[in-house]
Amino acid sequence: MRKTMRKAGSEVLALIICLGASCWLLWAAVGCELNDPDRDVRRFFPESTGYKTMYASVKQQGGEPRLARIQIRLGDTFKGLYETIDTPYSMYQILRGTEIIGYIHGVNQKGQYGGIQVFLALDRQGLIRHFYFQKVTNRSAKLLRDPAFAAQFVGLSLQDFDQYDVNAGSAKPGSRVAAIRNPAPDAEFDFRAALRATKKNLILCDIFLLGDIPGK
Amino acid sequence: MAAREILLKANHVRKVFRRGSEEIAAIDDISFTCRRGEFVSFVGPSGSGKTTLINILGCLDNPSRGTVSVGGMTVFNDTTRLSEGELTRIRRCYFGYIFQKFYLVPTLTVMENVLLPLSFYRKEGAAADALPLLNFLGLGQRIHHRPAELSGGEMQRVAIARALINKPEIVLADEPTGNLDTQRSREIGQILRHLNRQEGVTVLLVTHNPLLAAVAQRTIILRDGRIVT
């Protein structure tokens, strides 16, 4: 009897190992999506009534020529195993009734100790309403996730980031991007990663959502 | 002239049908002999038993009583009842049938319809080629047509060709012109006469048509299941 009970019990455990293990080890799936879009959309756009989720990749939307233009605007190439032409991106179109009132978009970026997920909430003109670290792995993560840090991004647009050099980590003196302070000096890598992620995010939004204006 | 052999013989044949509790004798004590090469017509009013008789002579039905022999071989007597398979063997050896309704297969062409019996049985000496037969019957230009494209007269001629393909000893024709007009009926009569006179085929004919009956050498009148003359 005891043996049968143990057998039954071990089966259940094994089942749960099989079924459950992978589920909670992973956090977000491939691509960068909001973990709780209902909550986050309400948070960033309290006046919204709903949202629409769209998916796109650079490969689908213009292919190699598109990628080349993105890289020129970014001032850097797509690097590594995970930043590729067919990486899927999720975009959220925020609605009030039938009117589009803004967008939310997130990108993955390589951080010092793990993946960084940077989400931007933009208005119709492409100005940042909110900056949000959905994920960051760093000893000073608390400082980076402080609202004060995010507040530095509010009101900025792609135009502000055009002059930001993602490789050198330098902005045009006197520009609004140059004014962004790193609250955690030992997290310089992640700070610069966040800025690169922001610039890339704004470029992708410009292309996928706001209408690609040539020469911009 | 030497007497030709007896091909068909019926002795005191009686056929009774049961309708509910009633028994009706369609044929009552008929005896009949037919020699090779004869052309016999059976006439009489409706219900006189002529079709019943010809069915029994043609081994399509068992009599209730009496003896029937075909080619000297006893087919029916009071103690013998042949199975469907045995009857089929006798039928396909001796008989060719022509009916009032033509019963052609609608999805087969004229040629295929005529050759159909050969799919089941090929008698020794049977026609290797149906074309001469069809030409004789005036159907040489219609061999690839389907029954739906033929007139009534043409369809009956196809049925005749089909009945003849296996070189039967005896042709049984039951009201072959029942569905045809006068002109076509006359043509059928001429064909039957040619088969009998020229080819030596024994013909048993049932008909309402006196002109057609007159083509025969011998006419038997039936009434109420008995031979009158």
Place this chain on the structure above:
Amino acid sequence: MTKPLSIYRIAFKNLQRKKARSTLTLIGIGLSAWVLTSLFGFNQGYETALNKDIDNMGFQVLLTAKGCPYEAATLMLKGGTGLRYMPESVISDVVRYPGIEKVTPMLMQAVFDPNKGESGGISAYLGVDPASYPQLKAFLSFEQGSWFTDPLGYQAVMGYEAAELEQREIGDKILIPEKNIEFTVVGVLKRSGTQDDGTIFIPIRTLQKEFGQQGKVTALGIKVSKTANIIELENKLYDLPDVQVVSMAQVRETIMSLVSTAKVMVISIALIAILIAILGVINTILMSVFERFQEIGILKSMGAMPADVFRMVWTETVILCLLGGMLGVGLAFGLAKITDFLIRRLLPYAPTGSLVQVNLPLALLILVIVLGIGLISGLYPAWWAARVRPLESIRSEGD
């Protein structure tokens, strides 16, 4: 031109008389054959995929710490703290048993990462022995790098999806929150379609040291030699105190029995579909035989034996069923992917890999079954037609 038709050609032409009716019956048989093929294909595919998943675990038997399995599972799902442990000495107990080929210890530890998402999340790490674990999982291949070799080192190997989430490549660092320890990534695995994709592997000794779990393991993976009797071995292992034996063979059986309920339901539906198809075929052929009542009588009068008529009608049924069967098998081949997708949505657990395996032997089996259906369905109509007496059909002309 003057060759008579064979009975088979006659049968085929007979089917063309009422094209709509024949077509509809054909479609009915085709759909039944499709269902049957997909069902058998699913049966094959699911079992193969499941076996592959389980075989990919590398070990046939798993030993875990004794305790209420539900409690352990809940703890695992909600958070790694409070996991039950086994003493490492269990290894020396286990290797004594005959039939044990390899043993590898594993330690699962988890920490809470407050910076994962809005309210934080769990990060889990699997401590493995670099000497034995890679050998048990020899089929795992690397996108970059290879296994760590130093049992006391601070290196990590990541499953592809875990690495992608963290945007890690070899040479990059990972940080264990709470413990504040850094590891260097030395290998990124290729996707295997198993839970390894989401796992971060670390040397077990290092994990034990950093988490204060020296001498403890959460599981022992056992590979049984090919000649050993697994059931007998499992029974012996049950006798070990404080351990729970998890048999992958039993997991397979349990999952299969979960699925078998669904399969029984589907088989019942398939059998009903076959029955309906049979009835449809009988109906079609019987109707066509009734319609040709007089014609069959005439065939008999022109020399067709009862066996000839039987063969002709039976052939019509067989032709109909074979054509329908080919249609169904063709549909199954063509729509295998869609069927796979539909089934995946319905099942509670679907292993990776193709769920619906449709191949040539299966196609031939289905055609044989459909042929059998045809032969059975055709018996009554063919027998009925063979029994027709010519006179019965001619008698309707009147006297």
